[in-house]
Amino acid sequence: MTLKTRLHQHLFQTLESRKSALQVQRSQLSLESTESGKGAAGDKHEVGIAMAQIEIEKLDQQIALVQQHLSALQKLDASSTHQHIMSGSLFEIDNNWYYCSVPFGQIQLEQKTFFCMSAEAPLFQALKGMKEQQSATFNGRNWKITKIY
Numbered sequence: 001m002t003l004k005t006r007l008h009q010h011l012f013q014t015l016e017s018r019k020s021a022l023q024v025q026r027s028q029l030s031l032e033s034t035e036s037g038k039g040a041a042g043d044k045h046e047v048g049i050a051m052a053q054i055e056i057e058k059l060d061q062q063i064a065l066v067q068q069h070l071s072a073l074q075k076l077d078a079s080s081t082h083q084h085i086m087s088g089s090l091f092e093i094d095n096n097w098y099y100c101s102v103p104f105g106q107i108q109l110e111q112k113t114f115f116c117m118s119a120e121a122p123l124f125q126a127l128k129g130m131k132e133q134q135s136a137t138f139n140g141r142n143w144k145i146t147k148i149y
Contacts, residue, residue, distance in 0.1 A: 003110075004090040004149045007099055008078030010109050011116060012070065015102075019066040026059040069102040072118075076101055082148050085127045087119045090149040100124050 033052035076088040085091055090099045097114045104116035117124055126138040127145065135144040 002079070002149070004081075004099075005078045007090065007107075007109055007114055008073065008076065008101070011099070011101065011104060011107055012073050014107060015066055015070050015073070015104070019063060019070065022059055022063045022066065026056055026063065029056055029059065069104070072102050084129050084131045085124070085145065085148060086129070090114075091127075091145055092147040093143050093145055095146075098123070 029052055033049050033056070078088070080088065082089045085100070087100050090097065092098075097112060099114050099116045100119060100121075101116050103118040103121065107114050107116055119128075123138055123143075126136050127143060130136060130145055132145050132148050135142055137143070
């Protein structure tokens with residue numbers, strides 16, 4: 001299994017775990033708001049229920065976003081290798097690793113840090129279509145591509 005495939009699977013599993021944790025939070029919050037609303041009267045309890053509903057809506061949005069990221073990852077073929085930077089590419093610049101997949105941020109795997117970004121990320125847009133050993137200037141810095149997977 002290649003590094004890119006292992007990273008892809010690790011990212012997918014991390015997102016699945018995040019989704020599960022958010023769903024558990026949502027279920028607990030929903031149950032708590034239902035229980036606190038039973039038999040309670042008064043403005044204080046109504047405000048508590050309303051605040052819980054707002055938190056549930058926020059969790060629903062987060063769950064939907066994670067699901068979008070999971071769907072986007074499923075569409076990428078992690079086993080393919082690329083000759084130039086494109087969506088699905090894993091590439092190295094100055095001993096830093098970047099994976100154009102979903103906007104996750106940093107993720108650790110095998111004592112390495114990978115920066116996961118979407119195809120809409122400004123850095124990706126500056127490097128898109130470039131090949132190994134080519135350079136681009138982004139944010140006043142020269143970015144030379146060492147390796148593309």
